[in-house]
Amino acid sequence: MDDKFAHIRHIGRFEDKIHATEITEISRLSLHDQVALRLRTLLVEGAIPPGAKLNERELCTLLKVSRTPLREAIKLLASEGLVDLLPNRGAVAVKLTETDVIHSFELLAELEGMAGDLAAQRITDAELAELRALHFEMMASYAREDLPSYYHLNALIHSALIRASKNPLLIKTYNNTNARVQSLRYHTNHDAEKWKLAVKEHENMIEALTARDSIRLRKILTVHLQHKRDTVIDLLRTGKLYPDTQSTP
Amino acid sequence: MDDKFAHIRHIGRFEDKIHATEITEISRLSLHDQVALRLRTLLVEGAIPPGAKLNERELCTLLKVSRTPLREAIKLLASEGLVDLLPNRGAVAVKLTETDVIHSFELLAELEGMAGDLAAQRITDAELAELRALHFEMMASYAREDLPSYYHLNALIHSALIRASKNPLLIKTYNNTNARVQSLRYHTNHDAEKWKLAVKEHENMIEALTARDSIRLRKILTVHLQHKRDTVIDLLRTGKLYPDTQSTP
């Protein structure tokens, strides 16, 4: 219990990545925002496993900040649905039940369908070209069976698509909702069949987008998200997720 | 500048209302939650006008709490999009531009359409009966031209409909999004023609819901929200909203 957070001692690399790319911006970010950023990463990537208690004092020493900004960050993450806030008993990383996952993907499918609909109407030629480029890069990763790279590009593509909807509020809402299930999707290792299907769906996506066919794109994305949901549900049912933590309903 | 918040000195009544109905529950609520609740009301009802600066010290003395829970509440409201957080310069009540309003309603229409779709599939007979009852109460208020009562029942109906979708995440997302434009809708005084149309749309809603026609209900709600958006936009354009504050883009 002493080194419960030993598995997140390597968080320095995230800070490095941030500092390397946007050092000026991070320094202008308030402390609680930086803390929120790092905690969010830890939660989404599963470094803090679902169901784990967030001890304020431990996290203070770990992140080298006072309790005030840490608490503000935790409050923020609670509003995003990444942690549960138990009154007088602190915060725990959310552990989604199967029902929660179904509800999350139900909303996520609608939001991504909506974003696709709008994107098909509003995407610029430059954005479309970039999206196609990312798609082909992802196809390359697929051909090499480079799963991490595939996963990364996949996320980039979806992010670019959402942004093409040109609705900042939708983008923010989608990101919040997506963050909740991100830690689950992070651990899905595609089987060959599902992977192939997902790639095919991505091809259809690009096709519909090129044709500016908003209705078709909406449909494709909705179904695509349903398949993603099924993958996660499968993993939940077979107990591949949460292997070493008992359920807390 | 000394009594800039003189217009919200009457907030005691909100506290009274809460205490009268659920004193046990409120006492179990943490302080920052209570503060957030009251600030949210002040913002949504326009007691703190859009664009107004939220001075921490003033609000502390006004709400009789320390700065810590107040700051936590403000952070929460910022994540909900009710206030803008300027680094080192505090928070201001959001002042939505026309573009913001369009984006908000775009998302709101989709969410309410989705909720209606799900509600038509999942609503219980008891819930439907209650919804019909509320509808007829609202019709009574319409007949009496009792606008405050109509507005209140209207909100209750929409809330009940959303809840019938049985998706807690959708409900929460809808409420958050709705809160952003609530302060605007709070000041819309329907003209006779638009009011009549809104009532007709509500009748169609109940009809579609009774028939469990999810696709039709979705369509009705989407259009209904578009009309509400047009009403708000009209008000923005004619300058009926924000009469005494200059625009800050």
Place this chain on the structure above:
DNA sequence: GCCGCACAATTTGAATGCAACTGTCTTCGA
């Protein structure tokens, strides 16, 4: 007379200290 710089006052941001609550362990009684 106007522009610029510097200093001070106000306000926000962060840290520490104190109080209240929760959970657990021990001890006493049945």
Place this chain on the structure above:
DNA sequence: TCGAAGACAGTTGCATTCAAATTGTGCGGC
């Protein structure tokens, strides 16, 4: 031996205090 009650440790919640940043003002130079 088991159960319950009380005390203690640990953790969270809130208040106060200290530090940093920004804005407004006044003085001096151009």
